[in-house]
Amino acid sequence: xxxxxxxxxxxxxxxxxxxxxxxxxxxxxxxxxxxxxxxxxxxxxxxxxxxxxxxxxxxxxxxxxxxxxxxxxxxxxxxxxxxxxxxxxxxxxxxxxxxxxxxxxxxxxxxxxxxxxxxxxxxxxxxxxxxxxxxxxxxxxxxxxxxxxxx
Numbered sequence: 001x002x003x004x005x006x007x008x009x010x011x012x013x014x015x016x017x018x019x020x021x022x023x024x025x026x027x028x029x030x031x032x033x034x035x036x037x038x039x040x041x042x043x044x045x046x047x048x049x050x051x052x053x054x055x056x057x058x059x060x061x062x063x064x065x066x067x068x069x070x071x072x073x074x075x076x077x078x079x080x081x082x083x084x085x086x087x088x089x090x091x092x093x094x095x096x097x098x099x100x101x102x103x104x105x106x107x108x109x110x111x112x113x114x115x116x117x118x119x120x121x122x123x124x125x126x127x128x129x130x131x132x133x134x135x136x137x138x139x140x141x142x143x144x145x146x147x148x149x150x151x
Contacts, residue, residue: 013039013143016066018050018083019101020075027128028070028101031135037143042066047078051086054093066096067148070138071118073102073109081112088117095149097142 015032019025025043032041042063044050050071053060069087073080080100087093097119102109105123113121122138125131142148 013037013068013148014064014066015039015041016050016053016069017041017043018045018047018069018071018075018080019043020045020072024072024124027131028135031128031132032139034132035136035139037135037139039143040064046076047080047083049077050075050083051078054087054096068142069096069098070101071098073100073104073113081116084113084116084118097146097148099138099142 017025017028019028025045029041029043032039042053044053049060050069052058053063054066054069056063071080071083075083080102084098084100087096087098094117098117099120099122100113100118101122101124103124104110110121122134125134
């Protein structure tokens with residue numbers, strides 16, 4: 001969908017948020033809204049749903065290919081590392097930038113995420129103001145400066 005913002009034609013970005021916490025999902029959506037990020041934020045709540053969404057299977061048969069994935073590590077059914085491994089080993093999905101966005105600051109989690117080819121590892125801030133700032137930085141880098149592959 002093309003939109004006109006400040007006289008510039010721009011496209012709304014599809015972002016897949018893989019997050020099982022309703023509170024964290026709501027905070028993320030609120031932060032993206034507050035930052036006025038032009039996006040459709042698609043939410044799935046476990047790793048199995050994430051893969052189904054990305055592969056357009058079942059109820060996700062008509063889902064769009066996201067330009068960016070925000071992936072929590074601590075997920076039910078299939079954890080974030082398993083999801084990341086599937087994404088980065090799939091020739092069709094591996095080019096989608098995948099940001100691990102989690103509460104874990106464990107150095108082994110960070111190392112494992114990068115070994116699985118995460119594009120970025122971010123820890124969730126403790127308060128909303130810091131979270132909103134983080135979302136603005138994600139938008140600045142990934143949606144303004146970085147060149148994303150065509151969908």
